[in-house]
Amino acid sequence: xxxxxxxxxxxxxxxxxxxxxxxxxxxxxxxxxxxxxxxxxxxxxxxxxxxxxxxxxxxxxxxxxxxxxxxxxxxxxxxxxxxxxxxxxxxxxxxxxxxxxxxxxxxxxxxxxxxxxxxxxxxxxxxxxxxxxxxxxxxxxxxxxxxxxxxxxxxxxxxxxxxxxxxxxxxxxxxxxxxxxxxxxxxxxxxxxxxxxxxxxxxxxxxxxxxxxxxxxxxxxxxxxxxxxxxxxxxxxxxxxxxxxxxxxxx
Numbered sequence: 001x002x003x004x005x006x007x008x009x010x011x012x013x014x015x016x017x018x019x020x021x022x023x024x025x026x027x028x029x030x031x032x033x034x035x036x037x038x039x040x041x042x043x044x045x046x047x048x049x050x051x052x053x054x055x056x057x058x059x060x061x062x063x064x065x066x067x068x069x070x071x072x073x074x075x076x077x078x079x080x081x082x083x084x085x086x087x088x089x090x091x092x093x094x095x096x097x098x099x100x101x102x103x104x105x106x107x108x109x110x111x112x113x114x115x116x117x118x119x120x121x122x123x124x125x126x127x128x129x130x131x132x133x134x135x136x137x138x139x140x141x142x143x144x145x146x147x148x149x150x151x152x153x154x155x156x157x158x159x160x161x162x163x164x165x166x167x168x169x170x171x172x173x174x175x176x177x178x179x180x181x182x183x184x185x186x187x188x189x190x191x192x193x194x195x196x197x198x199x200x201x202x203x204x205x206x207x208x209x210x211x212x213x214x215x216x217x218x219x220x221x222x223x224x225x226x227x228x229x230x231x232x233x234x235x236x237x238x239x240x241x242x243x244x245x246x247x248x249x250x251x
Contacts, residue, residue, distance in 0.1 A: 009023055009026060009027075010023075024046070027043065027046060033074075035066060035067065035070065037063055038063065038066075038067050040052065040067060040070055040074075042071070042074045049119065049147075049246075049247070049250060050079065050148075050243075050246070051071065051079040051080070051081065051082075052071070053082045053083070053084060053143075053239065054068065054071075054082070054084070055084055056087070056090050056108065056110070057085035057086075057108075059090075061089045061092065061093035061094075064093065064094060065093040065094050065096070065097055068081055068083065068097065068098070068101075069097055072097075072112070079114065079115065080111065080114055081112040082109065082111055082112075082142070082143060082146045083110035084108065084143070084239050085108045086109070088103070088105065091103035091110050094110055094112075098112055104138060106134065106135050107138035107139040107142060107238070108135075108139070109142045109143070111146055113146070115148075118148050119148035119149070119250055120147075120148055120149035120150060120246065120249035120250060121176065121250065122150070122176025122177070123150045123152055123174060123175050123176055124144045124149045124150070124152075124175065124177045124179065124242070124245045124246070125151075125152050125175035125177070125178045126141045126144070126152070126153045126154070126178075126179045126181065127154045127155075127178060127180045128154070128155045128156065128157070128158075128181045129156075129157070129158030129180075129181065129182035129183065129184070130156055130158050130182075130183065131155065131156045132205075132207045133182060133183055133205045133207055134155055134156075136181050136205050136236050137153065137203075137238060138238070139238030139242070140179045140203065140239070140242040140245075141153055141238075143239050143242035143243065143246075144242040144245055144246055147242065147246040148246070149245070152171060152175070154168050154171060158182065158187075159187045159188055162191070165188075165191065165192070169195070172195055172196050173196065175196070175198060176248075177198060177199050177201065177245040177248050177249050178192060178196060178199070178201070179200075179201045179203060179238070179241045179242065180192050180193075180200055180201065180230075181238065181241075182204065182218060182222075183204065183205035183206065183207030183212060183215060183218050184207065184208045184209075184212060184217075184218065185208075185217060185218065186202070186217065186219065186222050187221060189222050189225060189232075190221075190222075190225040190226060190230065192227075193225060193227025193229050194227050198229065199229055199231065199245075199248055200229055200231070201230075201231055201233060201245055202222040202225070202230050202232045202241075203232075203233055203236070203241045204216075204218035204219040204222055204232070204236075205218065205235065206235055214235070215235035216235070219234075
């Protein structure tokens, strides 16, 4: 869609040939911006409710900075900008452009917060089984926060000491969606799922000894959960869990 197409679209709206909803529907399919090494989808927020997120790993600091710069300069855009799996060098390149950028080294998340409008209807609770699972849990927490949700956390409440989890029954009951992050044998989401009546998004982590097979053991345990309100995302994918939780929390 080019400038002529947009002018024609607006003209049809002005004369009543197209409704506002029809115009919005067509704008949802506007093209991307081609940087050569990346194609930025500026209108993803219109289609999906949140702007495109930059996956930092595998990109050079200069590439990430260039993508972030174009997203910041996009006309009419005021959304938060999120970079996942970044390192200190990438953060340095981004912060050189935008001093408001904040780096969370534990999870590797860079966040430029430009708005704090809450679009979620309830609380997303991020629960981690152990302290070693916190990097993935933090990625989920920051992603859900950036996407306009109220987020709370419970860390280190795994099945090795269930009294730690049961001490927070009120927090579990108050949540609209729960993200449950666990490595080792991956048992915690089944326990949490049995205690609540809301969606539980299980995130297996690569934390554990040899037979955990880099998170495969936890993944299979979660996929075989007998708690019917548990769904599962990929190993260490706190970002993906937060995206799904955010969609659910907007409904």
